[in-house]
Amino acid sequence: MKKIGFIGLGKMGSPMARNLYQAGHEVMVYNRTPERALSLQEQGIQVAQSIEEVVKGKDVVITMLSNDEALKEILIADDGVLDFIEEPTLLVDMSTVSPETSIMIAEMAKEMGITMLDAPVSGSVNAAEGGNLLVLVGGESQAYENLKDIFSVLGKESYYFGLNGAGSRAKLVINLMLGMTMQGICESLILAEKFGLDRPQIIDMMQQSALASPFLGFKRHSLITENFPAAFALKHMHKDFGLILEEARKNGAVLPATSAAYQTHKSAINHDMGNQDMAVIFAELLQQSGKS
Ligand SMILES: NC(=O)c1ccc[n+]([C@@H]2O[C@H](COP(=O)([O-])OP(=O)(O)OC[C@H]3O[C@@H](n4cnc5c(N)ncnc54)[C@H](OP(=O)(O)O)[C@@H]3O)[C@@H](O)[C@H]2O)c1
Structure with a gap:
């Protein structure tokens, strides 16, 4: 079982975080708008008050955010994820963003010794709730292998497409x-x-x-x-x-x-x-x- 920090509790992120928790992983969540975390908190999931708290000491940090701008805001702005994340924590972005952004952030992370996967999903809210998403992965194949247990909770199938950017493509x-x-x-x-x-x-x-x-x-x-x-x-x-x-x-x-x-x-x-x-x-x- 893994210690997971989950950032982005929108229509997709909330059921995904809940499924990971219900599968027995130790899950802590964070959302820009704190009220959106309340229903998960009521179900027993820990809610972080800051990005630092949701990132520190985790095996994996997952982001599920609207778009490129939101992802950059959470990952690379001041006091963002990259300011706090330390090896050997893995970073997995599951948002739909441009391949260029996936590659750029993976390279920034790599310079800090952090491995990042782009792993966006196909399937909507029903599939997220039922753990029936398709997970489309780009990045280091070893990291993909290490995270298959998480992907198998979120989705009915995961596909490894190649290096960073391939999942987003x-x-x-x-x-x-x-x-x-x-x-x-x-x-x-x-x-x-x-x-x-x-x-x-x-x-x-x-x-x-x-x-x-x-x-x-x-x-x-x-x-x-x-x-x-x-x-x-x-x-x-x-x-x-x-x-x-x-x-x-x-x-x-x-x-x-x-x-x-x-x-x-x-x-x-x-x-x-x-x-x-x-x-x-x-x-x-x-x-x-x-x-x-
Ligand atoms: N919905 C679907 O059927 C579906 C299916 C597959 C893939 N996707 C993709 O999955 C991603 C999430 O979709 P969703 O439907 O869950 O979106 P959503 O309900 O609109 O949630 C978006 C999330 O991003 C956060 N966010 C947006 N701008 C931000 C910013 N500047 N800084 C920090 N956080 C920010 C929101 O925080 P706040 O709560 O504070 O606004 C919220 O947690 C998108 O990339 C979407 O294209 C969606």
Whole structure:
């Protein structure tokens, strides 16, 4: 059993930290907004008052934060994780961030003798709660081997892709498919709407087709009721599309449909939809299509 410091108790981080605790690991958590730690504290999990406290003396420190800026704030700003972490503590970032940031921070950590893995996850809140995520890992293979017991609590499968940045790259690959799947489903439903076809019936037909997917099943209720409580917030999908297109540009990948989907997401952000679930892109397209 490992001593784990867990930073970032958002929609994903909270159930992940709880699962590690329930699996018997010694878990201490920290969150910028302390109130978000209260429910875990009530379940018996130790809450740190500072980054120093959550980092000191741990076998592994895990971060699960919004984006590149949040990660840099927590890891490399003054009084951040890198000011306190000491060998042999391992650092694992599970946030979705740019491969460039993953590599940059891993190099900074390495200069201090600290090994860092990028290990973002695929799967949303339900998968996090059920320990059914996919963990996509980049970094030293020995560190990956050492942390497989933790990854097996958080996920049903972990994949080692190579050196630092490879986990973050794999995450952008699967999230391109995620964002484009959502866009494709929503555009199909917009056409159905304009044809005057019954939405629940159309979704049921889709689920009997060769294109059936668990993902459409998860979003069915939201798409029918037009109520979009966030599991994966649209602002995060918008951020991921930005990272994907930046990487595509740098690596010479031509992704015309992805660029178009990014514009829809940008427009939804401008319409204040960022904190709703990514499926709210349907509402954005309805609005653009002149909801009848
Ligand atoms: N939700 C999903 O379905 C899903 C699935 C796979 C991957 N992801 C990825 O996982 C990561 C976390 O997602 P989430 O849905 O859990 O996000 P979330 O609910 O928005 O939580 C974000 C976390 O980051 C912290 N944070 C944000 N800005 C910060 C800053 N400047 N300094 C310190 N802490 C900061 C927040 O702290 P506060 O509480 O203080 O704001 C919170 O703990 C993201 O990279 C996302 O893309 C999400």
